[in-house]
Structures are given as C-alpha cells and as structure tokens.
Amino acid sequence: MVKQIRSTIRLGAIASLQVGLLAMAIPSSPTLATDFNQFNVCARELRSVGISPEESSAACAGALKPKDLSICVLRIYERTPILAREALDTCFRVRQPVELSFCVAEISQETKNPNNSQVLENCRLSLIPKRFSQCVVGLTREIDLSPAAAMENCIDAEDFPRELFPTFE
Template structure:
C-alpha cells in the first residue's frame, strides 16, 4: 500500500469528523453574544424595569450603572412599586443603598400588606436600617396583629429590639 492510498483513506475518515466538529463549534454562542443578549445583560434589564416603573431615564441610568447587582436593584424597586402605594423615587433611593435589596422589598411589601391604613414612606427607612429585614417585618406584623399599635410605633419598637446589647463585661 502506497502513501497515496494511505492518505486517501485518512482523508475519508478525517473529513466527516472535522465537518461534525466544525458544526458543533459553530453552534456554541460566542462570549460577545452573552454580553449583548437581552436576557443576560443585567444593566439592560435594570434600566428597562426602572424606566417602566416611572423612574426618569437619567436616574435609572445612574442607579443601574452604580449597582453591583443591577437586576437585584430593579427587582427591589419593581416589587415595591407594584405591591405598595409608595413612589418609585422613594423606593429607588432605598433599594440603591440596601445591603440586601430583595429582602428590603419583602420587608416593605410585608409591612404594607398587613396595614389597614396607608403606610408611611418611612417604612423604607426602617426596613433599610434593619440588619435582618424579613425578621424585622415579621416583628412589626406580628406585634400589630396582636396589639393595637400604629405602624410607626410597631416599627420603632421592633427596630429598638433588633440589636440588643447584652451583658458586656470588660
């Protein structure tokens, strides 16, 4: 068997294998596609959600650009705006500075839902001040369900109790 014949047999095997490999490689998305995809670009999602929630384009662009996790910021704002009577501009400031924006939103919504009267925008400040916003909301809602307290009084009581200093000795 000569070299020509061997080369011909190798080509018969290699061409289909390389063709399949080429098709497989082409079907994978490029890294550039991931950067510009609608679903995976958190900044794009954030900007769209904020503008749709009546935040000015300028404020939305600044807030989303500053956010470490822009989708979490936009989730926080949209949840508060859709499920409470609070203004988007007030919610944006709180969501921007929150350590846990999604928990902040759950806190605000939880307290607002369980209040018969309109909730003071101060609820944003109280939920943001709490290190454990969901536990704080549970405290406020729990106290108000059993004791006749106005929302602000319940929030003051729960925020004061959330970080007790216990028997510190030198």
C-alpha cells in the same frame, strides 16, 4: 466488550442528535441574549415604572447587583402606594435590596394605614429586614399597636439591651 463500546457510541450519537435538534429549535434573537445582561434588565425595568433614562442609567451603573435593584423598585412600586422614584432612592442605599422590598411590601400590605415613608426608612435601617417585617406584622396582629409603635419596638429590638446581655469583662 466490543458490543458495549458500540452501544455506548450509539447512545452518545443519539444524545448528540437530540441536543442538536433542541438547539436548532430554540430561536436565537437579540432580545434573548440581552435578558442575561443584568444592566439591560435593570434599565428596562426601571424605565417601565417611569424612572427617567438618566436616573435609570446612573442607578443601574452604580448598583452592585443591578437586577436586584430593579426587582426591589418594581416590588415596592407594584405592591405599595410608594412612588417608583422614592423606592429607587431607598433600594439604592441598601446592601440587600430584595430583602428590603419584601420588608416594605409585607408591612404595607399586612398592617393598617402604615406611614409609608416611615416603613421605607425603618426597613432600610434594619439589619435583618425580613425579621423586622415579621416583627412588625406579628405585633400589630396580636397586640393593639399602631404600625408606627410596632416599628419603633422592632427596630429597637435589633440592638441588644445591655441589661439582658451584659458584657463579660
């Protein structure tokens, strides 16, 4: 019994020593601490794509999830020809900005000559942006449809038709 206690104490001491050495090896810098502040990350990322300091501060301060807002703007800016300012306006107006950015990027990259303003607006209006983008991309790949026609069909599909799903009264 005494041997087990001594063994446990030794293992605990060795583990504590390893954790202490690891902690000393990690540099502590102010920038490392600020990377965990999502408002800081948001402002830095929005500024990196040319959003003014005033707009960046207002957008990040007003966002429910500032880091998600900046991820949305960055993804749209980097993967589409849409300007960062236009992306910011749209990303700020949705509940799921990361999902919106996937929707916009997928439709923009996977369809031929989409109207980017229409893509932004339809992805914003969609209740399920990922499903919406899959619908648009899938229809344009398999059927000779323009991206505009596919978006119109897919956005309408999110409203359940009464003929197929009548109300039971």
